[in-house]
Amino acid sequence: MINVYVQPFDKHCKIEKGTTLYTGLERAGIGIETPCGGKGICGKCRVRVDNSEEITHTPHKQISPEEADQGVRLACLLVPETDISVHVGENFFLGGQGEPGGSMLQAQKRSTGPVDPGVEIYFQDNTWFMAWRTRDQPPVPIAWNQSFEPLGLAVDIGTTTLAVSLVSLKTGEIIGSDVSLNPQTRLGHDVLTRIQHAAAPGGLEELTGLVRGEVNRLAQSICTHVDVSVDAIIDVTIGGNTTMLELAKGIDPSPLGVVPFTVDIKGGTAYPASDFGLGVNRAAQAYIPPVLHAYVGSDISAGLVCCPEFFDDTRSVLYIDLGTNGEICLNAAGERFTTSTATGPAFEGMSISSGMRAERGAVEHVSVNNGNLVFDTIDNAPVRGVCGSGIVDFIAALLEAGMINPTGKFVTGDNGEPTNTPQPGRVVVMNDKSWFCYGKNVFLSQKDIRQIQLAKSAIKSGIEQILDRASLEPDQIDAIYLAGGFGKYLNPENMERIGMIPQGTANRLLFIGNASIDGSIQLLIDVRQRRFLEEQLQQMEHLELGSSRGFMERFVANLNF
Numbered sequence: 001m002i003n004v005y006v007q008p009f010d011k012h013c014k015i016e017k018g019t020t021l022y023t024g025l026e027r028a029g030i031g032i033e034t035p036c037g038g039k040g041i042c043g044k045c046r047v048r049v050d051n052s053e054e055i056t057h058t059p060h061k062q063i064s065p066e067e068a069d070q071g072v073r074l075a076c077l078l079v080p081e082t083d084i085s086v087h088v089g090e091n092f093f094l095g096g097q098g099e100p101g102g103s104m105l106q107a108q109k110r111s112t113g114p115v116d117p118g119v120e121i122y123f124q125d126n127t128w129f130m131a132w133r134t135r136d137q138p139p140v141p142i143a144w145n146q147s148f149e150p151l152g153l154a155v156d157i158g159t160t161t162l163a164v165s166l167v168s169l170k171t172g173e174i175i176g177s178d179v180s181l182n183p184q185t186r187l188g189h190d191v192l193t194r195i196q197h198a199a200a201p202g203g204l205e206e207l208t209g210l211v212r213g214e215v216n217r218l219a220q221s222i223c224t225h226v227d228v229s230v231d232a233i234i235d236v237t238i239g240g241n242t243t244m245l246e247l248a249k250g251i252d253p254s255p256l257g258v259v260p261f262t263v264d265i266k267g268g269t270a271y272p273a274s275d276f277g278l279g280v281n282r283a284a285q286a287y288i289p290p291v292l293h294a295y296v297g298s299d300i301s302a303g304l305v306c307c308p309e310f311f312d313d314t315r316s317v318l319y320i321d322l323g324t325n326g327e328i329c330l331n332a333a334g335e336r337f338t339t340s341t342a343t344g345p346a347f348e349g350m351s352i353s354s355g356m357r358a359e360r361g362a363v364e365h366v367s368v369n370n371g372n373l374v375f376d377t378i379d380n381a382p383v384r385g386v387c388g389s390g391i392v393d394f395i396a397a398l399l400e401a402g403m404i405n406p407t408g409k410f411v412t413g414d415n416g417e418p419t420n421t422p423q424p425g426r427v428v429v430m431n432d433k434s435w436f437c438y439g440k441n442v443f444l445s446q447k448d449i450r451q452i453q454l455a456k457s458a459i460k461s462g463i464e465q466i467l468d469r470a471s472l473e474p475d476q477i478d479a480i481y482l483a484g485g486f487g488k489y490l491n492p493e494n495m496e497r498i499g500m501i502p503q504g505t506a507n508r509l510l511f512i513g514n515a516s517i518d519g520s521i522q523l524l525i526d527v528r529q530r531r532f533l534e535e536q537l538q539q540m541e542h543l544e545l546g547s548s549r550g551f552m553e554r555f556v557a558n559l560n561f
Contacts, residue, residue, distance in 0.1 A: 003083040006030060009094060021047065021086065022076035031186045032092045038076040038187070043353075045075040050085040062353070090384075091356065093181075115172040118287070118527035119235050121150055130234060130283050134527055135270070142283040148232040151175070153219055153280060154520035156299060157211060157240035157248055158182060159191060159324045163517045164218045166226070169235065172525045176222035177517075181357075183210040184247070189351070190324050190344060191243040195257040198247065208250045212277035215248075220279070233280035236273050237287045237523045239302035239516035241325060242294055248276050256294050267291030267298050268534045289523060290534055293542045295340035300327045301537055303515030305522045305529055307481045311536055315478045316470075318463065321515070322347060322484040326459045329540075332470035336536075339543040341462040346455040347388045352448045354439075356385035363438070364489065366393040368400045372425055375438060383424075383439030389489035394444065395452055396494035399561055403427055403436065406560045408449045410434035456500040457558040463502060464558075465551050469543055474502035483515035498561050 001014040004024065015024025022038045022045055025031075032045050043062025049055045052071030056078065063072050075086075118134050121144060128144035150169040156162065165177040184207050187197050198204040223230050238245065245265050246253045255262035265288065273284040289298040300321055304310050310317045313334035321327040326343040330336065344351055356362050361384030365376040373394075377383055386394055398404045405411055410427050412434055422428040422437040429435075435443040467474065480501065482490070492506035501509065512518075523529050545551050 002080045004028075004080065005083075005085040007085065007087045009088070009092075011094075015080070017081075018079060020076055021073075021078045021080055021084075024080075025075065025088075025092075026186060029094060030088070030092055031094075031183060032075070032088075040074065040077050042351075043074060044091065046072055046089065047075050047078075048072055048087040049078075050087075054082070055084060056081070090359065114526060115170065116526045116528060117150070117152065117169040117235065117524065118530065119150070119169070119285075121234065132270075132285070134531065140283055142234070142281065143231065145229070145231070148229065150234055151228065151232045152235040152237070152524035153233045153278075154517055154524055155215055155236060155238045155240075156302075156514060156517040156520060157215070157238060157244040158299070158516070159194075159241065159244060160185060160189070162211070162214055162218060163514060164215060164222065165517055165521055166219070166222045166228075166233070167521055167524050169525065174521065175228070176226050178218040178222050180214060180218060182244075183214050190342075191241065191253075192257060194243060194247065195253045198252060199254055204247070204250065204252055207247045208277070211244070211248050216277070216279045230279055231281050234284045235287070235524060236276075236278060236280065236284055237289065237302070237520040238276065239289060239297075239299035239520045241297040241299055242291055243297075245288065245291070245297060250275075250277075261294035263291060263294050265291065267301065268530075287523065287530065289519070289530070290537045292338050292537060292540055293340065295325060296327050296329075296338050296542065299516035300329065300338070301533055302519035302523060303483045303512075304329065304537075305519035305533060306483075306512050306515040309479060310481070311532075316472055316476055318466075318477055318480040320459070320463070320480065320482050322459070322482060326455075326462060328459075328462050328466055330466050330470055330472075332472055335470055336540045337466050337469055337543055338540050339462055339466050339545055341458040341545055343455040343458050344451065346451040347391065351451050352386060352391065353445050354385040354442050354448075355391070356387055358387040358389065359384075361385070362387040363390040363394065365390060366397040368397050371401055373397050373401060373403075373438070383442050385439075385442060386444070391452060392490055392494050392498060392500065395449065395561065396491070396497045398436065398449075399497065404449060404561070408446075408453050408559070408561060410436065410446060410449075452498075453559045453561070456498055457555050459500055460502065460558045461551060461554040462545055464554055465545055465548050466543055467502075468550075469541075469548075474505055477505060477508060480505055480509045481515075482509055482511050483513070499558060 004013050013028035043060050048071045057068050058074040058077035060074055120131050128142050129139040130142040131139040152167045152169050154165045162182050163179045166175045188194050198207055243253045243256055251264050267288050267290040270285040270287045273280050273286045276286050289301040291297055307319055310331045316333055317331045319329040326341045329338045360379045361381040362378050363375045363386040364378055367374045412427050424437050427436050435445055437443055492509040495501050496506040
């Protein structure tokens with residue numbers, strides 16, 4: 001065994017000989033977000049080792065020769081041969097702590113509206129029973145304490161984040177909510193990487209165990225905080241993309257990765273909560289809202305509950321969920337369509353070389369003042385990188401300042417002289433490549449800009465394609481609802497400026513935040529919403545973009561800003 005001392009956690013751990021530092025730390029409970037899942041591609045798992053002259057180098061484009069001499073290595077490529085001491089960055093975190101930097105637990109009560117839950121508890125013949133009000137199932141005996149208040153748990157299983165809310169099924173109040181990083185991110189940042197990992201020996205069990213463990217931890221954390229028992233949770237709703245749902249249920253998602261994209265989980269139905277490994281009341285069931293397609297999951301149908309205008313057949317409404325996958329739904333005066341497009345994790349900052357989550361030091365807003373870019377960071381801390389809510393502003397500001405042209409290429413000019421000491425706020429040339437320096441050793445690369453171009457083109461092309469299918473022009477859209485955890489922080493004008501949404505539509509954009517969790521809450525406390533949703537979405541037509549005529553031509557044309 002190899003002894004490893006990890007700073008700043010002040011943690012000693014042992015890893016097996018022949019194991020990478022990345023794998024060893026993960027097994028010891030120290031995780032890290034890596035877009036490539038530890039495959040040596042992204043360069044995000046940088047560590048600094050002591051006694052660097054004794055430790056094998058891990059050559060990578062993200063590590064300069066000077067940094068290598070200072071002890072910088074990639075954890076996923078380093079196989080320690082002797083005991084070592086390593087210093088890890090703020091993107092590493094101790095397992096079981098949720099997001100680095102502290103809990104997101106909220107325990108204030110918040111009213112939700114009328115209450116009409118799908119289950120009820122009653123006492124008869126010295127036995128407690130639970131009955132489902134909408135299903136042809138006989139009541140079942142239930143372990144119950146008469147002091148319990150019936151509770152429901154709303155769960156959103158996102159590719160990047162997990163969110164849960166505890167709700168009173170008696171009053172409809174939200175008792176508490178919590179959010180954390182999906183621990184599966186350490187194995188890859190997109191669904192295809194997770195599908196590939198699930199196909200490896202033991203991969204499915206690992207992915208399933210990670211997400212179940214974290215959802216249960218979040219639920220228990222809330223219950224402990226508000227002093228209630230998890231046994232009082234008798235109903236659950238789960239929103240999530242189809243891959244995440246299948247992984248949570250322990251279903252091999254491989255058929256989702258190949259044509260014809262077979263879905264092996266059924267939406268618009270309920271399963272025993274134990275099928276998802278949930279540590280709630282043993283009689284509880286978990287309701288999965290309708291699944292519209294292999295890449296349009298229950299998170300989207302749950303989100304539509306928060307958009308009643310979508311079901312108004314006198315209007316034309318777009319619904320967009322912006323994440324690692326971009327799902328788009330359209331109600332065109334009674335005709336309903338849906339599609340999905342692969343945006344990748346660029347808008348969440350994960351495929352950007354200096355990208356990061358919304359933490360201290362992350363750029364969250366960028367403006368231009370007298371031709372210079374002004375960066376606002378979280379907590380007004382020194383710039384460490386850029387998060388998803390800042391990247392759209394960043395690109396728009398570079399365009400306004402003339403530092404990139406509409407093709408996305410850096411405009412070097414006088415600012416582009418070769419330099420070994422880059423100054424923040426300047427386009428510089430290093431190793432024959434152009435970069436924009438915006439902090440101490442913090443850069444935006446030409447490749448980063450390309451990632452944004454690919455992502456924004458995917459969204460806009462998907463919008464245009466679905467509008468074409470409905471024979472609608474952008475000016476005929478009454479409203480565009482944008483869902484997603486960071487969507488509310490985006491600037492509509494800048495989204496239009498970089499060509500992410502059709503021209504002239506910024507003033508019709510409405511942000512509704514994490515609609516998946518909010519919709520899941522509504523489906524808990526008002527069972528009529530479940531029936532309504534199932535009925536309304538039966539005729540939803542799915543548009544396959546990959547085989548749609550003209551999509552690729554549109555995609556290429558929309559790459560420019």
